[in-house]
Amino acid sequence: MNILSGKARKAGVLGWPVAHSRSPRLHGYWLAQHGIDGAYLPLPVRPEHFLESVRALARMGFAGANVTIPHKEAAYALCDAVDAVGQRAGSVNTLFFRDDGRIEGTSTDGYGFLESIHEQAPGWQAADGPAVILGAGGAVRSVAAALLDAGCPRLVLANRTVARAEALARDLGGPVEVADAPRLEGASLLVNGTSLGMVGEPPLAIDLAPLPGTAVVADMVYVPLETALLAQARARGLRAVDGLGMLLHQARPGFHQWFGVAPTVDAKLRAFVAADLLA
Numbered sequence: 001m002n003i004l005s006g007k008a009r010k011a012g013v014l015g016w017p018v019a020h021s022r023s024p025r026l027h028g029y030w031l032a033q034h035g036i037d038g039a040y041l042p043l044p045v046r047p048e049h050f051l052e053s054v055r056a057l058a059r060m061g062f063a064g065a066n067v068t069i070p071h072k073e074a075a076y077a078l079c080d081a082v083d084a085v086g087q088r089a090g091s092v093n094t095l096f097f098r099d100d101g102r103i104e105g106t107s108t109d110g111y112g113f114l115e116s117i118h119e120q121a122p123g124w125q126a127a128d129g130p131a132v133i134l135g136a137g138g139a140v141r142s143v144a145a146a147l148l149d150a151g152c153p154r155l156v157l158a159n160r161t162v163a164r165a166e167a168l169a170r171d172l173g174g175p176v177e178v179a180d181a182p183r184l185e186g187a188s189l190l191v192n193g194t195s196l197g198m199v200g201e202p203p204l205a206i207d208l209a210p211l212p213g214t215a216v217v218a219d220m221v222y223v224p225l226e227t228a229l230l231a232q233a234r235a236r237g238l239r240a241v242d243g244l245g246m247l248l249h250q251a252r253p254g255f256h257q258w259f260g261v262a263p264t265v266d267a268k269l270r271a272f273v274a275a276d277l278l279a
Contacts, residue, residue, distance in 0.1 A: 005037050010061065011258040012041035014053065014075075015068035019044070020223075023066055026251055026273050030263040038259050050074050058097040063258040065095045066251070072138035079105035088149065089142035090171050094254040109139045110146025112250025113218070117189075119249075119265070121216045121239040126150035128214075129188030133157055134204070136164045139220060140193035141171070147189075148174050158182040160194075184210040192219045197227040204229050208236055219243050223277050244274060 013023040019042065027040035043065065045053045050071050057065060067075040072091040076082060079092060080102040086092045092105030117124055131152050133140055136159040144155055154175045159165035162180055169176040184190060190211060196204035198221045206229070208217065217233035222243030230240040248265045256262045 002032055002039075004039060007037060009036070009038035009063050009259050010041070011038070011063050011065055011254070012043040012057075013066040013068060014043045014045050014050070014071055016044060016046050016070060018042045018068065021068060022247065022273055022276055023068075023251065025276055026248065026269075027255060029269055029272055030255055030261070031259065034259075034261045034263070036259050036261065045071070047071065047074070051078055054078060054095065054103065058101065058103060062097055064097050064254065066254060067093050067095060069138075075105060079103050082106070085110070085142075085145070088145040088172075090168075091138040091141050093138070093142070093250070096257055106253070107142040107145075108250040108253045109142035109246070110144075110149075111253065112246045112248070113143045113191075113220075114146050114150060115249035115252075115265075116245030117216065117218060117241055120241040120245055124188070124216050124239070126152040126189075129212075130154040130156060130186060131189040131191065132182050132184060132187045133191045133193050134182060134196075134206075135159055135193030136161070136168045137193060140191075141168060143191065143193065143220075144168065144172055144176070148172060148176070152189075156183060156187070182206065184208065184215075187211060188215055190215065190217045192221065192227075192229055195221070197221050197229055199223050203227075208232055208238065211236075211238060213237060215239075216241060220246060222247055225274060225277055244270065244277070248273065
């Protein structure tokens, strides 16, 4: 049983709603594993209260916070400083509250995504060929930037709202194209960055036949863990990467800075968090 002292380190996740977040379970596991005097809390905050709430957390001695929907772009705007990764992504999901009162931000979604791919599809490299991403939201911005920075030769964005994808392409720069429908021929990676396939949402309707046999199919959705998209990919003999790995790995940099320990992702942690997805 973790018993906190008056010196406990504190962090949390800001979202609206936030009850669905598995981040408290994930960080709680690491806190208990390492016997850390600290806590990680779910912090439900309405959009109109976001700025004042973040400032209050910093004044209350929190070490920092994660930021989830719908606050990522608002978090970017309030930061006193954003590192190069966050600037490239145009959004932040991780905040650090410094002793001098400054709030700094970064985006770890791209890092978490690439770490998850390397874990679940060993040998794949961003430079292997074009990548196709469905969606243009905050997490997609970070993943797209990470893929380009890792050497992806061409990135194709396909989004229901074409103008949003075009804005993202302009922000990213480099070899980025916008398509009104995903073009899968010759792609080395397909990423679902939409909510399609998530519990309560319609399935993602897409024909994977044009993908080469060496391609990887990744889904950012992790509820359910095995989406219809991933099942279709496995049935075709393609390597499939679920969204849970991205969730686990994106949490590592923040935990390290807030609590002073570099955590690891292993099978035991994965099983612990995955068990909650079935609840």
